[in-house]
Amino acid sequence: MQAFRNCGLCASGSLLKGRTDFLVARRNMAVLRRSAACVQLLKDKVNLLCSSPLHQRLLRLPEVARSNAVAFSVGSSLCAVPFTQVENLSHESLIRRASCLVTDSANTYLSQTTLALVDALTQYAKALHTLIALQKRYITSIGKLTPAEEDNIWQVIIGQRVEVSDRLEECKRFESNWINAIHICELSAEAAYNSGAEHACTATKTNLQVAQSKVEEIRKISKDAEKKLAETKAEEIQRMAEYASSIDINDLEDIPEAYLRED
Incomplete structure (x- = not known):
């Protein structure tokens, strides 16, 4: 069982x-x-x-x-x-990349300083032309204005001369920065060429040429305005001399004091 x-x-x-x-x-x-x-x-x-x-x-x-x-x-x-082949991170390649970064920064600095200088020179030329127009208006109105009117127009001329002086100081300040930018770009272009970054060197040199030509162009305009202002001042002196010789010597007291202070 x-x-x-x-x-x-x-x-x-x-x-x-x-x-x-x-x-x-x-x-x-x-x-x-x-x-x-x-x-x-x-x-x-x-x-x-x-x-x-x-x-x-x-x-x-x-x-x-x-x-x-x-x-x-x-x-x-x-x-x-x-798969993309990674570039060898050698000392030469790192220096080349660093030089390209330097040229980029230098080009940015040059661009900003050039823009500032060109704008300052443009405003300076406009101020000169305004002063020229005021002085020509005064020349044509010599002997036709009352003492009060003549004093008013001279106040305007003096104020415009102050603006011209301020614009000129601004141009000098921006020009100093622009010259520094030119030197930095020249050094960075040389560094890029020595490191083998020929493309960055060529681009920087091209930017230098463009900036210099643009500044020279606007400088020529401001120089022409300064020349016209000098001619206007000479014309004003001659016109005042003619007007003084045509009136009695006792009327010389009516000549504005601002003109007598003119250099």
Whole structure:
């Protein structure tokens, strides 16, 4: 009876174990099928990617680009992906990059100082032309104005002369900064050339030429205005002398005191 019971237990245990193994086998087969489906899907995606126009263009890359490509395989397909070659960070390359940064900063400084100087010279020339117009108006009205009117116009002329003087001081201040910018650009261009950055050197020299030509152009305009002002002053002195000789010596007291103080 004991032996029968043992045999029954063994039989039932063997049956349970066989059933468990069967379930495990079925589960493993399901996992295997899903894995096979995933692999097949991945292969289809890779085949589609490798047959795309992008892959065809990659295959037509020149030999230099293909030499930097890393090949890898997914499933049964082969694709090529280019990688950019990193420049060697040697002392020469670092100095060359630093010189390019210096030229960029120097060009910015030159641009700002040139703009400031050109604007200051333009305003100075405008102030000169305004003063010239006022003095010509006074010349044409000599002997025709009352003392009060003559005093008023002289007050305006004196105020305009003060503005001309202020504009000239502003030009001198900006010109000092501009000259410093010129020297810095010349040094940075030389440094860029010595480091091998010929493009930065050429660009800086071009900016120097443009800035100098622009400043010289506006300087010529201001110089012409100064020349016209000197001619107007000479004409004013001559006209006053003619007017003084045409009146009695006692009328010299009517000549404005501001004119008598004129250099």
